[in-house]
Amino acid sequence: LSGQRQYSQAEEDKLIENITMKTLDRIEDLTSGVWAKVIYLEQGREMAKVYAAELSLLVTGSNNPFDGLELGLSYFYNSARLEETEYILGNLNQGIELRRDSDGSLLAKRNCQLPICVKRHVSQPVLSADLLRTRGELLLDHFVKIFDMQEFYSLISLEMRKPVFSKSALQKASVTVLSLGGSDLPILHMPCLIAVVNINALNVLNNEEELHSISLMTSQLTLDKEKKDEETKEGRDEAKHRRQRKRWSRTDQRPLLKKREANSRKLREELRNRGEKISDYMKYSWEExxxxxxxxxxxxxxxxxxxxxxxxxxxxxxxxxxxxxxxxxxxxxxxxxxxxxxxxxxxxxxxxxxxx
CATH class of the missing domain: 1.10.287 (Helix Hairpins)
Structure with missing residues (x-):
């Protein structure tokens, strides 16, 4: 980073916020088929932005203009482009393929030899299980879930439990950053990166009915957990009470013996009512x-x-x-x-x- 300006996390967070705000400004005008907004950046500078509406989107290093199916990054000119960026674009070839899953999750597959990884930003507190297993790296010729919609629902649920619900924090969490070339540099210093905004996630946050449904589900889960905790506490208290008794027997927990003891007690009461001696009909335990x-x-x-x-x-x-x-x-x-x-x-x- 010698000779480069040092960016703070606040500036990085501001970049992610600007991406989400610009997307939200246009979200009402998007057709129902649009599932992602893809932004190409070089060292924090926006070079291109497109909307994905087809089954999949191929991001390559070609000079081909965007046609809905392929986004060629070399098509966009930058007079201040770094040599490292030129090298990455020259070796990106078929690049990566982006796709939407049936539940709104986003998948990505690496089609080139260049390393490509998901760069976690300050506003993205959770990663999918796939990314945790691969440590953020995309697999060659194999789709990996880069945005897990179920994890996003869990994030909404956690946010709802806080004293103040922050929708803006969740909006920024809808952005996934992909580092082309696997750079370990901060986001604002990366020579090549792609920011993918999950449109479906933003639509969920704008849908009051869906948020209400998640709120009810969260409340029910909380009640179920409290009930389970209470049952566990009662069980522990009962076990503790049995251990502290001066005389305790395992038969206390056996319903069959309890029933037999109840029948024996009933028989003794009937004999007393008839004025007959109990010893003529049955023995006590110490007499057996x-x-x-x-x-x-x-x-x-x-x-x-x-x-x-x-x-x-x-x-x-x-x-x-x-x-x-x-x-x-x-x-x-x-x-x-x-x-x-x-x-x-x-x-x-x-x-x-x-x-x-």
């Missing part, structure tokens, strides 16, 4: 003889499986012995569990029969 209940003795079960495995090892069919052992253990566990559940069910039936 746990030795007579069906239980799963894991030590005996594993010992039994080990003996069976040892006895049948000589007749192995080649399959994995540990795998077969685990399969047998799982089967035995399921059978023992069923027996335990059956015993508990029969015991409950006996208690209910006595109460009748």
């Amino acid at each position: 003889d746990v030795e007579h209940k069906a239980v799963i003795n894991m030590d005996k079960l594993y010992e039994q499986m080990r003996k069976q495995s040892t006895a049948s090892s000589s007749q192995s069919s080649g399959r994995s012995t540990p795998l077969k052992n685990w399969a047998k253990i799982n089967v035995a566990l399921r059978e023992a569990t069923r027996e335990l559940q059956k015993a508990e069910f029969e015991e409950m039936k006996v208690v209910e029969h006595k109460s009748l």
Whole structure:
């Protein structure tokens, strides 16, 4: 930058603002098919501006005048053009192809060997996921999203949450700057750059109904988030309450056991109302003889499986012995569990029969 004037970020922001203001001055006169305004600049000086209305626009280094499909940058004369600019235009060849996506996003594809990248400016706080993956560089013969309309909607939503809604900041965010030749210089020093204004994004900002729709969506998302946060807080408070209890059991969270406890309580109340002794029909937990209940003795079960495995090892069919052992253990566990559940069910039936 030796010998060149140093520009501030405020001056760079002023350039982007001028681009958007000039576009807004003409936006009411544009046809519905126009999707972008493309401006060619050399060192911050505007050399040409065109409007894209066809399916795609090709920006090349040729001398061809603009015909709606191709914009030849060498067609525009500049007496103070730099040698670096001449080199870039001479090697731009088929340049880049710009295209609009179905949702209003903008795509770009590099057709030349020159590096071309998106230059982030101070008024563009977000980049598309494609650009983040490629670090702003356009891919050869492959379309990259240079302006993500969904990200722009998110930006509008974030702006609406601020105390003061700034439409001008969003308008400047509709501008995407492409550096031809991949220069790392500030925007106002770049030998060749293209500024692409997304007309669809500006139309969204001028449409009160669409802004109202985004506002409602933002409000709903905020309510959903607050509701989810409240549910999460309640769940944490409940878990904290359980941990702080002097006596806590995992059965507190099991609805089936809660129902069984409620039935048992109801049975005791009926016995009291009839003047009968509860002990004649049912026992309290501290009176129950746990030795007579069906239980799963894991030590005996594993010992039994080990003996069976040892006895049948000589007749192995080649399959994995540990795998077969685990399969047998799982089967035995399921059978023992069923027996335990059956015993508990029969015991409950006996208690209910006595109460009748």
